[in-house]
Ligand SMILES: *[C@@H]1O[C@H](CO)[C@@H](O)[C@H](O)[C@H]1NC(C)=O
Ligand SMILES: *[C@@H]1O[C@H](CO)[C@@H](O)[C@H](O)[C@H]1NC(C)=O
Ligand SMILES: *[C@@H]1O[C@H](CO)[C@@H](O)[C@H](O)[C@H]1NC(C)=O
């Protein structure tokens with residue numbers, strides 16, 4: 001989840017170390033398994049298909065309290081819900097409580113408050129968590145980081161905590177103390193568990209159960225072709241970096257009936273790679289074109305673009321190209337872009353119109369009004385992405401879905417370039433491809449090209465009652481028109 005914008009303070013990352021990597025596997029659902037491998041550390045992240053997001057199991061305090069936290073490249077603080085928070089204690093039919101675990105400071109002998117009432121984070125979807133900055137031991141697979149600075153959510157609208165792995169210049173402490181602190185990726189490097197402040201994320205297939213985050217290295221078995229380096233875009237011309245923002249040069253829709261470049265009136269598209277956001281958010285005009293290609297419609301009841309689930313079986317893909325005409329491209333197939341609205345129980349159906357009787361799914365590309373645009377899990381699953389916070393570069397390549405092999409290569413030293421990567425040629429941080437055609441030549445391939453004979457899709461959504469059970473749609477605050485929904 002992208003944290004809401006904050007004042008930025010200049011900070012220099014510490015460096016100098018020896019070589020190692022720290023890896024956490026990402027696993028769907030609740031089956032974390034942590035293991036240590038040579039001089040590297042593996043853990044497991046679980047893909048929560050119902051509420052969305054990738055989760056990691058950790059222990060906090062002494063003795064360690066098990067807590068499952070969402071991995072988030074869009075924010076920079078680790079925080080845990082306090083077991084006394086109302087969202088954890090006031091369990092009801094609408095609120096299952098803190099099912100991912102919560103932290104009770106009274107049960108930890110190493111707990112200390114380092115900033116009372118100074119933890120206050122708000123994400124662009126309007127959710128928030130407030131409380132204290134604390135320090136305590138943070139354990140992953142038997143590896144203990146002592147006195148890690150974390151937030152303790154005493155008053156939180158989110159029932160699970162997060163592991164934010166972004167730049168320290170995006171820490172929530174900037175809003176209260178005007179200062180930053182070494183967060184998890186920085187501490188791993190300072191404690192010489194990894195050589196440089198960098199990590200790679202492989203989320204794997206929508207239907208697969210495991211993926212991984214690897215601190216300090218890359219895994220050459222987890223992608224296809226070349227790992228290509230592109231620049232992270234800084235809001236102030238390179239002085240400070242706050243988020244994993246890159247130039248999105250073009251988005252193309254391709255099916256067996258044709259290829260279209262989606263058009264937009266924006267001059268340049270900056271998109272943030274955000275593992276904490278479930279869907280992908282593009283400008284209104286571009287998103288609407290994508291919807292028209294696949295036959296998605298916007299449901300005002302859900303506040304989401306929805307699509308018949310059968311579209312997920314069609315052939316075709318969207319190609320995302322970065323940092324110029326010769327930049328790296330990641331193709332995302334329709335099967336990765338059509339998501340169940342619910343799990344458990346039959347999916348809701350269109351109750352009228354041409355799609356009557358067809359199951360409703362959410363579409364992986366949504367609209368938003370404000371830059372930066374967000375490339376969430378519906379994009380990230382199709383890519384292997386390395387985040388290098390020292391050189392301020394992203395390494396990106398098409399993923400190797402369901403790879404069972406591993407070949408980990410550590411960064412050589414602090415500030416070393418991403419291993420086995422090549423720089424994108426003719427890089428550009430601004431501009432995007434201009435679309436000449438205005439047709440939807442790929443549309444018939446997307447909508448009729450598969451086995452199903454789906455009728456032409458039109459706006460036909462009705463019957464909010466059956467969809468809204470147990471679900472709240474959180475609309476945007478803070479002027480960033482990003483929304484997401486969560487089950488309460
Ligand atoms: C914590 O989780 C581990 C496995 O992930 C389990 O073996 C252990 O029993 C759990 N401890 C508690 C207190 O729940
Ligand atoms: C952690 O904090 C405690 C209490 O302030 C201190 O005694 C200890 O030395 C600290 N440990 C590390 C590794 O900084
Ligand atoms: C990956 O594995 C899952 C099952 O674990 C399967 O459903 C999916 O189709 C596989 N994906 C690819 C691209 O082979």
Ligand SMILES: *[C@@H]1O[C@H](CO)[C@@H](O)[C@H](O)[C@H]1NC(C)=O
Pocket residue numbers: 254259319329330331398
């Ligand atoms: C991605 O799609 C484009 C156009 O549809 C195609 O030319 C390219 O080969 C694809 N790339 C991969 C890695 O499949």
Ligand SMILES: *[C@@H]1O[C@H](CO)[C@@H](O)[C@H](O)[C@H]1NC(C)=O
Pocket residue numbers: 284298367368369481482483
């Ligand atoms: C998304 O598009 C729909 C349909 O055009 C519109 O009603 C809605 O307000 C848009 N949402 C945002 C966040 O811009």
Ligand SMILES: *[C@@H]1O[C@H](CO)[C@@H](O)[C@H](O)[C@H]1NC(C)=O
Pocket residue numbers: 326425426
């Ligand atoms: C792009 O880069 C390649 C190799 O790096 C070079 O040969 C080519 O001339 C460049 N093209 C443009 C338009 O700059």
